[in-house]
Structures are given as structure tokens and as C-alpha cells.
Amino acid sequence: DIQMTQSPASLSASLGETVTIECRASEDIYNGLAWYQQKPGKSPQLLIYNANSLHTGVPSRFSGSGSGTQYSLKINSLQSEDVASYFCQQYYDYPFTFGSGTKLEIK
């Protein structure tokens, strides 16, 4: 199975700041990576697919980058509504696997 190592586990930042979340795959996943946002008590929502493509309706302050085994999610100009947990997921091969998540809070 492909292991996804996500960091940091938690993050606290101020409104307007830029934050970055990292995800490392145990082998090359050829950009088969998605990022999801899960607000408290809600289901996950797709943000980014194919490592860097923005899903419909997602604000442009979210962006994804990376290749091979290293990927990142960047959130520019942090807003209060961005308080959530964020998960990466590889879909290059079955079984699909997720990172352990990053909990983002506002300072």
C-alpha cells in the first residue's frame, strides 16, 4: 500500500497569513493526489485534484503543487472560514490512502 505522510498535524496561523501543508507519498504517485477540507461536524469537500487543479467553486486562495512523492497545499490570505481539517489522498493505485490530516486553527 502507498503510505501518505502529512505534516504538520496541527497548525495555528493569523488571519491574512499564508499557510502550507505538506504530504509525502511512499512512492511516486504521478500527481494522483487530491486535497480535501473537512469543517467540524461536516463531510469532507474536494479542494484540489491532480495535485494542482482547483475544484469547481473553490476560492483561488487555495492552490496545490508538487510532483513525484512530494506535494503541498497552500492557503493564501487565511480567512476565518478556513478553520478545518485538511487531508491529502492518493488515487494513483488501490487501496486509496489518505494522509492523517492537518487541523488548522486561527490564532
Next chain:
Amino acid sequence: EVQLVESGGGLVQPGRSMKLSCAASGFTFNNYDMAWVCQAPKKGLEWVATISYDGSSTYYRDSVKGRFTISRDNAKSTLYLQMDSLRSEDTATYYCARQDGSLVWFAYWGQGTLVTVSS
């Protein structure tokens, strides 16, 4: 608007069975692969199973192979997960999700249904 509505969760004893349903609307159901993803309380996400758009192919995580069965009824736009021989470690919220193809991301998710396996 894409809608996925899960039902069928609840409290069940270890070793017993439970069947989850997911009613889909707002898109052409038989054009999409569908999946179940679970999340244990206060934990991360785990993919459970996927079924192809026509039901001809299914895929499972190792821990549920032989115990869970994913199926679909395209005429009713409904996805199912039959869960047998349930274990305490199966306790989780189960989400139904639409895949935008084979070996791709989960584009839309339902609100989830909680399954609690306990005596």
C-alpha cells in the same frame, strides 16, 4: 445540484450485519464510479470500497474483504454497502462519495451515517 444521502446506520452488535444505502440525485448515476469512505470517531479518513459505474468491477480495502459487499442499483440511483461479521473496529461514520472516473478523486460526498458496533 449533486446530492448523496446515506441511511441505514445505527447500533449493531459485534458479529451481526448491517446494510447502508446512499440515494443519489442531481447527476446521471450510472455514469460514475461510486465509493464508501469511513472515518472512525476523531480519526482520519479510510477508503472502504469502490464500484464501477456499471457494477462490473469492485475494489475493497483488505480489512473488509470477504465481510463487506458494495453494490448498486442504477435504476434506483442507489449505492449500497452490505456489512457482515461486524467488528468493534468498524465503528465509524460511513460516507458515500462520487468518483469522477476510475482511479480518481472523490468529487462529492454525502453527509455520512454513523455505524456503532458494540455489545
